[in-house]
Amino acid sequence: MLGLKDVSNRVLEARYAVRGPIVRRAQELQKRGKEIIWCNIGNPQALKQEPLTYIRQILSLVEYPDLLNDKHVDEIFPSDVIEKARFIIAHSKHGLGAYTVSQGFEFVRDAVSKFITKRDDITARAEDIYLTDGASQGAQFVLSMLIANPNDGVMIPIPQYPLYSALISLLGGKQVNYFLDEDNDWQLSQASLEQSIKDAKQKGINTKAIVVINPGNPTGAVLDHENIEMIIEFAREHNLSIIADEVYQENIYDNEKKFISFAKVMCELDVRDVSLFSLHSASKGYLGECGQRAGYLEVRNIPTNVNNELLKLRSIGLCSNAAGQIILYLMVNPPKKGDESYELFTKEKSGILNSLKRKAHLLSKGLDSVDGIECKTPSGAMYVFPRIDLPDKKTDSDYCLSLLESTGVCVVPGSGFGQLPGTWHFRATFLPPEDQIKQVVEKIEDFHTKYTNV
Numbered sequence: 001m002l003g004l005k006d007v008s009n010r011v012l013e014a015r016y017a018v019r020g021p022i023v024r025r026a027q028e029l030q031k032r033g034k035e036i037i038w039c040n041i042g043n044p045q046a047l048k049q050e051p052l053t054y055i056r057q058i059l060s061l062v063e064y065p066d067l068l069n070d071k072h073v074d075e076i077f078p079s080d081v082i083e084k085a086r087f088i089i090a091h092s093k094h095g096l097g098a099y100t101v102s103q104g105f106e107f108v109r110d111a112v113s114k115f116i117t118k119r120d121d122i123t124a125r126a127e128d129i130y131l132t133d134g135a136s137q138g139a140q141f142v143l144s145m146l147i148a149n150p151n152d153g154v155m156i157p158i159p160q161y162p163l164y165s166a167l168i169s170l171l172g173g174k175q176v177n178y179f180l181d182e183d184n185d186w187q188l189s190q191a192s193l194e195q196s197i198k199d200a201k202q203k204g205i206n207t208k209a210i211v212v213i214n215p216g217n218p219t220g221a222v223l224d225h226e227n228i229e230m231i232i233e234f235a236r237e238h239n240l241s242i243i244a245d246e247v248y249q250e251n252i253y254d255n256e257k258k259f260i261s262f263a264k265v266m267c268e269l270d271v272r273d274v275s276l277f278s279l280h281s282a283s284k285g286y287l288g289e290c291g292q293r294a295g296y297l298e299v300r301n302i303p304t305n306v307n308n309e310l311l312k313l314r315s316i317g318l319c320s321n322a323a324g325q326i327i328l329y330l331m332v333n334p335p336k337k338g339d340e341s342y343e344l345f346t347k348e349k350s351g352i353l354n355s356l357k358r359k360a361h362l363l364s365k366g367l368d369s370v371d372g373i374e375c376k377t378p379s380g381a382m383y384v385f386p387r388i389d390l391p392d393k394k395t396d397s398d399y400c401l402s403l404l405e406s407t408g409v410c411v412v413p414g415s416g417f418g419q420l421p422g423t424w425h426f427r428a429t430f431l432p433p434e435d436q437i438k439q440v441v442e443k444i445e446d447f448h449t450k451y452t453n454v
């Protein structure tokens, strides 16, 4: 029988803390009847966020087109929903049970390119868009292509979303850390980037790309124009590709900040010699359709022969999930003013985003008021990443495990995302319902006081 000795070291060494040992322990405790509050992962609909009616109505008609022939269909579905379902059915003529072309339905990629143009006032082309099973798959394609030798390095922020460290491990490359500045609202400094690439060079690492997560996970920081310009110039100077993970672009709660895409700044600067891979997803924002596995990758400044290799890579997995492609179409093509479903759609959308904003404040302010916990209010994304004081010899993993055992609150230790040595953190999502967020604050406050006073 197969043993661990037969398993690739790359698999053995890969870590993915958001579903790591603490989460497995939480699942065990739940099976034994303990009530768990799941603050470990940004999975909105598992935490009672309702799907948008508009999306599910259209999806149901597209999945089961016979419904359109029902004599009551006009009474059940708004007219624009029926019209859009008919359009989708006409443009996906083999239905959702057939493989699509490798890059994904052309009408969906067309809609994505129009969405980018409208968002950023720049040109975008359907042929530069790859529909993917979530942003994770887009990241996997790009890194699979870029990590060619064991010495190839990829710069990632610390703290980071562990998809990136895990993929670099799996693909046998080198992780090159750059530290975000906690004391400066987790912004990114040129000095830190320069230091990181210099250290990598000294170790003989050939750094090929930089990953930027904006808005940040787990930090919630939103990059400003100047910061993005600086990163693009840095990438150009060091001959790096940029992987811009922009899955939280709709999740901004600070009225002073706004999302600016790397594609937009690159076009404004007329930069044509830095390759850019931008990722987006239907899992976050106000859709929260994580289980549908829908996302896209947009490429810029990629020579045709390299793009052909990316297409080959995409085609090896045939295509992304077809229903997910439809969800993505609806994400970039929401109802317009005047459509029958517009009012309900807008009400549901703003309900979700306003509640997220309230919860971001509730959780961060609540935790920040606890002695020994310092928690910034996140400007974006779905998480808080508080810094915690711990007794000597205790680690953040010990802390999170004890917190889980004694309160049922499941959070992820900061070490799963990376943190400045000598500091401890945990990451908690503020997705649970508001009454649960209040409980989370009370439970953590009580626990933290006892834990640090032993």
Ligand SMILES: Cc1ncc(COP(=O)(O)O)c(C=O)c1O
Pocket (backbone or CB within 6 Å): 042, 133, 134, 135, 136, 137, 161, 163, 213, 217, 245, 247, 280, 281, 282, 283, 290, 293, 294, 295
């Ligand atoms: C920064 C970031 N990128 C990518 C993903 C994965 O998204 P998807 O569900 O689209 O694969 C997540 C999920 O939490 C994330 O936080």
